Amino acid sequence: MASRPVVPQQIRGDEAIGGGKQGKGGAAVDARNRRALGDIGNLVTVRGIDAKANRPITRSFCAQMLANAQAAAKAENNKKQVPVSVDGAAPILDGEVVAVKKPGAPKAATKKVVSKPKAAVIEISPDSVEQDRGKEVKCGNKKKEGVSKKKAQTLTAVMTARSKAACGVTKKPKEQIIDIDAADVGNELAEVEYVEDIYKFYKEVENESRPHDYMDSQPEINTSMRAILVDWLVDVHNKFELSPETFYLTINIIDRFLARKAVPRRELQLLGIGAMLIASKYEEIWAPEVNDFVCLSDRAYTNEQILMMEKRILGKLEWTMTLPTPYVFLARFIKASKDSDHEMENLVYFLAELGIMHYNTSIMYSPSMIAASAVYAARCTLKKSPGWDETLKLHTGFTEPQLIDCAKHLVGFHGAASKNKLQVIYRKYSSSERGAVALLQPPKALLVVPPNGH
Known part of the structure; x- marks a missing residue:
């Protein structure tokens, strides 16, 4: 013992x-x-x-x-x-x-x-x-x-942590925000040093240039006439092969002028011609001549009438042409969508043009809201995951719930485009040059047929 x-x-x-x-x-x-x-x-x-x-x-x-x-x-x-x-x-x-x-x-x-x-x-x-x-x-x-006990506990802790990570129990790291301007540091035209300040300024002043709801003050014009005019201008824009900036500025000029002055029905097309002439001179290197617009209008207006309308527009708008249109936001927001491609880009422009053509959407929502909703609706249509991330939220300034209503309108226009009487935009984006994005099936989660079509 x-x-x-x-x-x-x-x-x-x-x-x-x-x-x-x-x-x-x-x-x-x-x-x-x-x-x-x-x-x-x-x-x-x-x-x-x-x-x-x-x-x-x-x-x-x-x-x-x-x-x-x-x-x-x-x-x-x-x-x-x-x-x-x-x-x-x-x-x-x-x-x-x-x-x-x-x-x-x-x-x-x-x-x-x-x-x-x-x-x-x-x-x-x-x-x-x-x-x-x-x-x-x-x-x-x-x-x-x-x-030995201490070592065993350490090994157990390590194995437990690995098991949790494999099962997805651990918290996922916060999503990182991508620097979308990193690739353009050496590009002087990109203005990387000032681009954030430029778009911050655009967001501040976009509401100053927005036209108010003017349709009730127009005795001879309604929303259907405006949609017909925009549909025709899309066709003219394609024939002249103008830049997208020219198209969006043209629609902005028309809406601002109609919000300040009543226009007879017979002069509505003349207003569209004068607005596109001004926008072409402002945005294009080689703007179309007045005679070109006379021919496109089947000589319904003379050179003098077009020049006179141009002068009236500039006087009424006080020569204010530098303002943010939906296009400037579209270019930025498409860039913020890190997985965007040509199909994505064409689909965004298709949805945005549908939104601009319809009066209620164009007046109800700001240019940045229309652009962000077009990007969101396009991502949902192409089943991009996630539909909205932190990078897009940062650069657009909108959260996903804020875009739902406007995105539903755009997707509704997309679903009804094939049956609409106005087919110019639908044919434009049904071609192979545009990736035939108009033929894509709209997302069912956002598909809501808008009332009255306009």
């Missing part, structure tokens, strides 16, 4: 038990200063301060110490007895005693007493050894159970 010597603890007051009163068998007389081993645990009182030992001293550990001391006879001729600090309760580490200084006490206050076989003996039963076997430490192989 394994046994170990026990050195009684020092009584409070710096007096070692070896110098105090003892009874027979080396037991202390004062039983009040003795505590059961199970109550002591790893805490030893040092002058009223609880100090925790570096490693636990259990019955099984002491038994293992004695067994290791006998097994080390090959290296050591004589058995070494373990010295224990009485008052300091120094921790035992691999057969060596580490001295512990008591705070505020003189050095002479700590004694080292060599344990003697004659001291009180505590027997360790095999049952207790079996119970504590899981806590044993193999000192001969330098393996510490505490370290």
Whole structure:
């Protein structure tokens, strides 16, 4: 049966038990200063301060110490007895005693007493050894159970984290915003240094140039007539091969003029010709001549009438031509759609032109809203995922819920385009040159047939 010597603890007051009163068998007389081993645990009182030992001293550990001391006879001729600090309760580490200084006490206050076989003996039963076997430490192989436990916990934590990541339990990182101007740093025409300020200014002033709802103030013109005029101007725009900027500026000039002055029905086409002539001179390098417009109108108007209408328009609008149209926002928002291609671009322009042709959409929503909704509707039509991301939200200034209503109008126009009497825009984007995007199936989630078609 394994046994170990026990050195009684020092009584409070710096007096070692070896110098105090003892009874027979080396037991202390004062039983009040003795505590059961199970109550002591790893805490030893040092002058009223609880100090925790570096490693636990259990019955099984002491038994293992004695067994290791006998097994080390090959290296050591004589058995070494373990010295224990009485008052300091120094921790035992691999057969060596580490001295512990008591705070505020003189050095002479700590004694080292060599344990003697004659001291009180505590027997360790095999049952207790079996119970504590899981806590044993193999000192001969330098393996510490505490370290192995720590490694096992770290491995478990790593495996748990990997499992959560594989199952998608962990939180996804926040979506990064892409710098859409990074590729144009060396392009002087892109104006990367100023582009953000330019579009910030466009957003601030776009409402200043928006025409109000003027249809009630026009006695001879209705929304259907306006749609016919826009449909004809799309055809003229294609024949002259003008730039998209010219088309959107033409529609803006027409709406602003109609919002300020009543126009007879017979002069509505003349207004469209004068507006496109002004927009061509403003945007194009080689603008069409007045005679070209006379021929396209089947000589319904003379050169003098066209020039006179041009003068009236400029006077009424106070020569204000520099303003944000839907096109300037379309160019920026298409660029912000990182996965855009030619099909995506054609579809966006198709939806935007449908929105411009219909009076309610053109007047109800701002140019930036129409452009952003066209991009969103095009992404939904082409099943781009996600339909709206953080990059588009940053550059457009709109969230997905804000675009739903306008996008539904555009998708509704797309769904009804094949059956509409005005077929110029539909034929334009049904050609192979435009990717035949008008033939695509509109998204059912946004498909709402607009009332009255206009």
